[in-house]
Amino acid sequence: MESRAASAGSSGLPAEEEMPELSDGEDAWEEEEEEMEGEGTAEDRRTCCLFCDRFFSSAEDVFSHCKAEHHFNVSEVIKKHGLDFYGYVKLINFVRLKKPTGAYLSSVSSPLPWEGEEYLKPELEDDLLLQFDIEDLCEPANILPCNGLNESVMLLEQLKHAEHRARLAEAALARAQDDLQKMKLFAQDFVLKADVGSSSSSSAIADLQEDEDGVYFSSYGHYGIHEEMLKDKVRTESYRDFIYQNPQIFRDKVVLDVGCGTGILSMFAARAGAKKVIGVDQSEIIYQAMDIIRLNKLEDIITLVKGRIEEVDLPLEKVDVIISEWMGYFLLFESMLDSVIYAKDKYLAEGGSVYPDSCSISLVAVGDMNKHEEKLLFWEDVYGFDMSCMKKAVIPEAVVEVLDPSTLISTATVIKHIDCNTASTPDLEFSSDFTLKITTGTKCTAIAGYFDVFFERNCHNKVLFSTGPQCTKTHWKQTVFLLEKPIPVEAGEALRGKITVRKNRKDPRSLFITLVVKDRQQTYSLQ
Numbered sequence: 442m443e444s445r446a447a448s449a450g451s452s453g454l455p456a457e458e459e460m461p462e463l464s465d466g467e468d469a470w471e472e473e474e475e476e477m478e479g480e481g482t483a484e485d486r487r488t489c490c491l492f493c494d495r496f497f498s499s500a501e502d503v504f505s506h507c508k509a510e511h512h513f514n515v516s517e518v519i520k521k522h523g524l525d526f527y528g529y530v531k532l533i534n535f536v537r538l539k540k541p542t543g544a545y546l547s548s549v550s551s552p553l554p555w556e557g558e559e560y561l562k563p564e565l566e567d568d569l570l571l572q573f574d575i576e577d578l579c580e581p582a583n584i585l586p587c588n589g590l591n592e593s594v595m596l597l598e599q600l601k602h603a604e605h606r607a608r609l610a611e612a613a614l615a616r617a618q619d620d621l622q623k624m625k626l627f628a629q630d631f632v633l634k635a636d637v638g639s640s641s642s643s644s645a646i647a648d649l650q651e652d653e654d655g656v657y658f659s660s661y662g663h664y665g666i667h668e669e670m671l672k673d674k675v676r677t678e679s680y681r682d683f684i685y686q687n688p689q690i691f692r693d694k695v696v697l698d699v700g701c702g703t704g705i706l707s708m709f710a711a712r713a714g715a716k717k718v719i720g721v722d723q724s725e726i727i728y729q730a731m732d733i734i735r736l737n738k739l740e741d742i743i744t745l746v747k748g749r750i751e752e753v754d755l756p757l758e759k760v761d762v763i764i765s766e767w768m769g770y771f772l773l774f775e776s777m778l779d780s781v782i783y784a785k786d787k788y789l790a791e792g793g794s795v796y797p798d799s800c801s802i803s804l805v806a807v808g809d810m811n812k813h814e815e816k817l818l819f820w821e822d823v824y825g826f827d828m829s830c831m832k833k834a835v836i837p838e839a840v841v842e843v844l845d846p847s848t849l850i851s852t853a854t855v856i857k858h859i860d861c862n863t864a865s866t867p868d869l870e871f872s873s874d875f876t877l878k879i880t881t882g883t884k885c886t887a888i889a890g891y892f893d894v895f896f897e898r899n900c901h902n903k904v905l906f907s908t909g910p911q912c913t914k915t916h917w918k919q920t921v922f923l924l925e926k927p928i929p930v931e932a933g934e935a936l937r938g939k940i941t942v943r944k945n946r947k948d949p950r951s952l953f954i955t956l957v958v959k960d961r962q963q964t965y966s967l968q
Contacts, residue, residue, distance in 0.1 A: 488569035491536045492543065500573040513543030519575055522553060529575045531560035538564045539728045542740060550754035554747045561614060670766070671705065673916045679894070679906040680766065683796065684709040686902035690794070691715045694761035699750050699784050700777060704730040704743065706764050711742040718743045719760065721750050750780050759790035770841050771920040772802050772892035773942065774967050776950045778859075779866050795861045798898040803909065806851035806877045806885045806936055807844065807921065813886040816840075816923060832925070839954065839965040840921040844889055844910035850930065851877040851885075853909070856940055862898065872941040879934040884927035888938070888956055890920045922956055922965050 487496045490503055492511040497503045507513045519529060535555030536546065563571055671677055684691060684706070692714035698707045701720030707730075710718050720730065720743060727747045734743050746753050763784055769775035785795050820831040856873040879885075889910065896904040908917045930936055938958040945951040951968035 486567065486569060488565070491533070491570075492540075500570050503570060507543065511543040513546055518546060522551075524575070526575060527561065528553075528555075530571055531555045531557075533568070533570045534560040534562065534564045537568075541728070541731055542735065544740065545731065545745065548744060548756050549746070550756075552748060552752060669916050671703065675906050675908075675913050675915045676766065677705065679896070679904055680706055680764075681709055682902075683896040683900070683904040684713045684764075686904070687896075687900045688713045689901065690762060690796075690899055695719075695757065695759070696762045696764060697721070697755070697760040697784060697788055699763060699765040699781050700767060701730060701745065702726055702766075704733050704745065706766065707743050707745075708734070708737060708739055710762075710764060711739045715742065715762075717757070719755055719757070720745045721753060721755075722747065723749045750784050755788065758788070759793075760788050761790055761793045763789055763793070763795045765795075768800070768892065768894065768917065770917055771839070771890050771952065771954070771967055772800055772857075772859075773869055774950070774952055776869070776944065778861075778864070778869060781861065782864055782866055785862070794898050796898070797894045797896050798861050799895045800859045800861065801855045801893050801895075802857040803853045803855050803891055803893070804875055804877065804940065805849055805853040805889050805891075805910070806879065806930070807848050807887040807889050808850040808881065808883040808927075808930075809845070809848040809886050810884060810927065812848070813923065813927060817925075836923055836925050836963065837965050839967040840923065841918050841967075842921060843914050843918045844921065846911045849889075849910060850881040850883055851879050851936065853877075856890075857942075870943045872939065874937070874939050877936040877938070879930045879932055879936055882932045883930065885924065885930050885936065885958075886927045887924055888922045888958065890922070892917070920967065922954065922963070924958070924961070925963065926961070928959055928961070 487498050488500070488503060489496050490511075491507055492513070495506065497506060504515050507515065515532075518524070518532065522528065524532060532555050535541075538560070539554075541554075690713075691710050693716045696707070696710045696715045696718045698704075698710065698718060698720040701707050701722045702724075703726060704720055707718045707720040720727075722730070722745070727745055731745055734740050734745065744756060746755065763781065765777070765781045765784075767775075767777035767781050769777065781795065789795065816835065817832050820828045820835070854875050854877055856875050857871060859868065877888075891908045891910065893907045893909070894905060906912075906915075908915045908919065910919050928936070936958065938956060940957075941955040943953050945953055945966070945968065948968065951966065953964055953966055955962065955964040
C-alpha cells in the first residue's frame with residue numbers, strides 16, 4: 442500500500458506558504474515566571490498516586506505507597522533499565538497515561554514501552570513526581586550537620602529555586618514539542634507539494650512514507666476491527682470450543698498468545714487451566730487488554746507484553762503451547778504466520794504444539810455474468826463518459842466479498858496445505874497446479890479462494906471451521922480473482938490452471954497472486 446504524493450510543479454518554497462509561528466523561548470520563559478509568581482511551592486501542593494486515586498503531599502510518600510500497595514518499586518525500575526532523568530520523566534508520564542499494572546512495569550524489557558518522545562510531555566499538570574530528583578531514589582540522603590542552620594536555609598532556598606526552574610523547564614519543553622510538531626507538519630506538507638520529478642523530492646517523499654509495519658499495527662489499535670473479529674462467531678467460538686473442550690492441552694501449561702489483541706484467547710486458555718499465559722501484541726489495543734485482564738481478575742495468570750514477537754524479550758525461555766489467530770484474507774494476507782513461525786522456532790519447548798495446527802487454501806470456479814458486467818461494463822458508460830480504460834486497473838485488484846453459493850460452477854480443490862508445527866517462512870510462497878471439475882455448463886467469470894482451519898493435534902475433541910462460500914459467512918469472506926474475458930466451460934470438463942503466491946517485496950504483508958487458466962495469465966494484488 443504505497444502512498445502517493447501530488448506534484449506542486451516547483452522545487453522552491455511556494456509563495457503562499459509561510460513558516461509556522463513559533464514561540465519565543467526567552468519571552469515565554471519570562472511570561473511563565475510571571476505567571477508562576479505567588480504560587481505555592483511543592484510542599485503546599487499534593488499529587489495523586491500512579492495507580493489509584495489517593496493523594497499525597499510528597500513524591501516520597503507516593504513512591505512508598507506504590508511499593509507497598511501496588512508492587513511497583515520505582516527505584517528498582519530506574520536501576521534495572523539505567524534510566525536518566527528524561528527516562529524517568531517518560532516512565533512517569535507513560536504510567537499516568539496508559540495505566541499499566543505494577544507487575545507489568547516490573548516485567549518489561551527492552552524495547553521499553555515508554556521510550557517514545559511523546560512521553561516527555563507532562564500527562565498531569567504540575568506533577569510533583571516530575572520535579573523529583575531521581576538521585577534521591579538511588580542514593581542515601583545527605584545528613585545535614587546539627588549546627589549548620591545557615592547552610593540548611595541556603596540549601597532549602599536553592600532547592601526551592603531549582604524546583605521553580607524545573608517547572609519552567611517543564612512548561613518550555615511542552616511548548617518546544619508543540620513547535621516541533623508544527624515544523625514537522627509544515628515540512629511534510631511542503632515536501633508533498635514539491636516537484637516529484639526531481640530526485641531530491643522523490644527521496645524526501647520516500648523518507649516521509651509511513652512505515653508499513655507501523656500502519657499495520659496501528660490499524661489493530663482501533664476498536665472497530667476487534668469488535669468485528671469478536672462478533673465473528675465462527676472464528677471466536679471455534680477457538681473457544683477447541684480450548685474449553687480440550688483442557689488437557691492447557692492444564693498446568695505455559696501458553697504464548699501471539700498477537701493477543703483484546704486478550705480473548707489468553708483468557709480462554711487461563712480459564713481452561715493454564716498455569717501461565719503470555720500475551721504479546723504490538724498495537725495500542727494491549728493497554729485495553731490490560732484493563733480487561735484486571736476486570737476479569739486474571740492478572741495473576743496472564744502477563745501482557747507490548748511489542749513485536751521478533752523484538753521483545755519474554756519473561757521465560759520456553760512455552761508449552763502457542764495459540765494465535767493469525768489468519769488474513771486468502772489465509773496468508775498480512776503475513777502474521779511469519780511471526781508465529783518465529784515464535785515457534787524460538788520459544789516452543791520440545792513436544793509443544795502450535796494451534797491451529799493446520800490450514801488449507803482452496804480454489805473454486807465462479808460463473809456470474811451479472812457480477813462480471815457490474816464490475817467491468819460499468820466503466821464503458823459512466824454518466825455518459827467512456828472510462829473503459831479503467832478495466833485494466835480494476836481487474837488486477839483481488840476482491841474480498843461474500844459469494845452467492847449458486848454462482849459456484851465447479852467442485853473445490855485444495856492448492857496448499859500448511860502444517861503450522863513444521864512450516865517455515867519459505868513455505869509461504871509457492872506455486873501449485875490445479876484442476877477444477879466443472880459442474881455446470883456456462884462461462885467461468887472468476888476463480889475464488891478461501892481457507893479451512895483445523896484444531897486436531899492431541900485433541901480429544903477436534904474442531905475445524907471453513908471460510909468457504911457454502912458455509913456460514915465470516916469476516917474473512919472469500920477472495921475473488923476476476924477474469925478479464927469469461928471462459929466458456931462444459932459440465933464434466935476439467936478446467937486446469939496454475940497459481941503462484943508470493944509476497945510483495947515493497948510491502949511483505951501484501952500478496953501478489955498469479956493465475957494461469959487456459960493459457961490466459963493475470964497477476965492480482967491483495968493489499
